[in-house]
Amino acid sequence: MPIESSVATTVSARQLSRHFGAHAAVRNIDLTLRRGEVLGLLGPNGAGKTTTMQMLTGTLAPSAGSICICDIDLVNHPVEAKRHIGYLPEHPPLYRELTVDEFLRLAARLHGLPRKRVTQALACAKARCGLSDTGRRLLGSLSKGYQQRVGIAQAIIHDPDVVVLDEPTVGLDPIQIRDIRALIRELRENRSVILSTHILPEVESVCDRVEILHQGRVVFSDTIGGLDRFNRGLALQAAFRNPPQVEALAALTGVMRVEALDEQQFVLHRDPQHDPTDALVTRSVQAGWGLYQLGPAHSRLEDVFVQLTHEEPAA
């Protein structure tokens, strides 16, 4: 094992920016990641997730800012820094004419693994990604799910300190998604994992921390617990037997916006400062709305965004 594996902070990016012409894809992002942590980059398409990951893996030069991987500057010492990175791009980089074994051997050699350690690393990576029986198949003939697994195997074969996975579960069926999430949880042992996604439950199920990107900026950065509190605290779901007018609900103190799910169910987006729960219950009893269900709403990513972008003062 290299000595550097004792370094606690594996990724440290400061004031990272990237412009494509006049368009700013990423603006002043700070990222820090410790060993054993899984960080989820969450955001809609075009939020800057892929651009951020490309910069962290050295495939795209940042317009401004600095990146250190295991205390090695990625911009000034790219070759040394990249030894510690495993990267699965959005589209797995597979040579279709190679077999699984040939491809993974090539990936191991490209990542600087000595020849005599390749065979062992190959067996290990294949076992982890459930590829043990597919060694002789051509990559071009594999299903999407298996190609994705080979993509992940390629990213971990050299036992990197930082694994960067760009939308690892896109296009997979539910069982494959479950397998890959299990694999990610396993990978976090003595490593750091960064993954991007636009699916909120995915972040909740595998990540320790989350950074939500919107239009190239970090709009939310906290632990999963924090996201959960944020999430639950900001929207209530209520059901009424004799539902009132939407306007009546919106008029309650602390309710910012009301969304009707169906005839009886409503989602109330609340003001963080004023909890409308008491007012709602009192009013319901007074007016005979027949409140029979009240609880935190499981908001979708869009709701989180609406909240976050609402809160953001105009910058």
Next chain:
Amino acid sequence: MILTLAGKELRGLFSSPLAWIVAALLQLILAWVFLMRLDSFLELQPRLAQLADAPGASEIVTAPLFSAAAVILMMATPIFGMRLIAEERRNRTMPLLMSAPISMTQIVLGKFLGLCAFLMLPVGMVSAMGAALAAGGEIDLGLLAANALGLALLLATFAAVVLFASSLTSQPIIAAVLGLGILLASWLASLANPDSAGVLQLLSVTRRFERFNTGLVDSADLAWHAIAIVLFLLLTIRRLDRDRLVGHGA
């Protein structure tokens, strides 16, 4: 690391049916040229015997064979090399190389050497044909060696040009057309005015080979090839660095 990459490119060439088809056609044409020249040599032989200091089999058969090989390979090299970078772009496999702990120079050198190794096959085959004449008489080994060296350098230069062409686009066919365009332009530069010694001659890649073809190994020609190869490799590295700096048209 460079050799790992070169091996990968070589394997890629051998796993493509296109390269096999082109290589087979190439061999067929060159064998045909070889037999034609051998036939005319046998026809001329009685008359040559009467001349003092007559040209031998090497001059009549081997030299034209290498000339033919040079022209045909000028057409074939763009096809062999068009996929080197263009296809990596098209299949979006470039991030594998870009995120690996290797420098851009190593990537470019690896790809260049892989294509060169493949192109040494036709050089070997043509040289073997020339050497086969030894079965029927004496051959001029110096002429054969000068031709083999000249062809090898010529093909390495072609390879560097095609690699650069391949780095400009994500469509292998466009890369092939671009590469062929550059090579043809350089060839035409010498055809335009064969006697002048101006700039056009300086740009001509085939003009160097014509001298090797007569058995003349000049250090100026060696240097010309070295400079041309380094120039196009540097342009390729620059172009790939630009991808990283500017973004892949994203």
